[in-house]
Amino acid sequence: MLVTTLDIFAVWATGLGAGLALIIAIGAQNAFVLRQGIRGEHVGLVVTVCALSDIVLIGAGILGIGAVITAVPSVVVVIRLAGAAFLLGYAVLAAKRAIRPGSLHEGTQKGTLSSKAALATVLALTWLNPHVYLDTVLLLGTLANGHGSLRWWFGAGAAAGSLLWFSALGFGARLLRPVFAKPGAWRVLDALIAAVMLFLGLRMAFGS
Known part of the structure; x- marks a missing residue:
């Protein structure tokens, strides 16, 4: 079968x-990337880690690693519990930031998170999420392999989507900085982040 440029x-x-x-x-x-983007703090590092992680996971799915995940479900359970604990802990920290308005002004936010802390956080949020293995590895891997010899082109498209999204979210968030010039806006954002983390952490803990 002749493969054309249009097919690719x-x-x-x-x-x-x-x-x-x-x-x-x-x-x-996404909530973490957005917050870092608004703060203008280690954005390039965070975006790069998110995009590269997705590229690795997509590639693993195309190579058939999803079969291993299906065969050894206990691995996903361990990841799920560790991820739930991390998310609940992060929810508590975000809630504390929302409750303590004296430390939430944008000017005092900068420099409060080191590059190592940002790296550790984004790695945990990415790799301790069991859904990333079920969605990115298993689902995208299955969809990609359904395209036969063109599966890597499908993977390249999915990887491009990841890079496009995280770049837009991280670097585009600076457009929201005027809104977050007021401490009250940071309190609202951190309250929302705390709620999202709490919801996801509880849902993850109970296996849903």
Whole structure:
């Protein structure tokens, strides 16, 4: 069967759409990227880690690692419990920031999170999320392999979607900085982040 440029682009675009559909939903990782983007703190590092992690996970799915996840479900359980504990802890920290308005002004927010802390946080939010293995590895891997010899083009499209989304979310968040010039706006954001983390942590803890 002759593969045309149009065929390749169609598969790539399908992968792009599938990738965006899975990562745009509100989640712990997106909430962290948004907050770092608004603060203008280690944005490049956070965006790079998120995008590279997705690329690795998508590649693993195409290579068939999803079969291992299906065969050893206990691995996902361990990841789920560890991820739940981390999210609940992060929810508590976000709630404390929302309750203590004296430390929430944007000017005092900068420099409060080291690059190592930002790296550790984004890695935990990414790799301790069991849904990333079920969605990115298993689902995207299965969809990609359904395209046969063009599966890597599907993967490239999904990877492009990840890079596009996280770049837009992280670097585009600076447009919201005028809104967050007031401490009250930071309190609202941190309260929302705390609620999202609490909800996701509890849902993860109970296996839903």
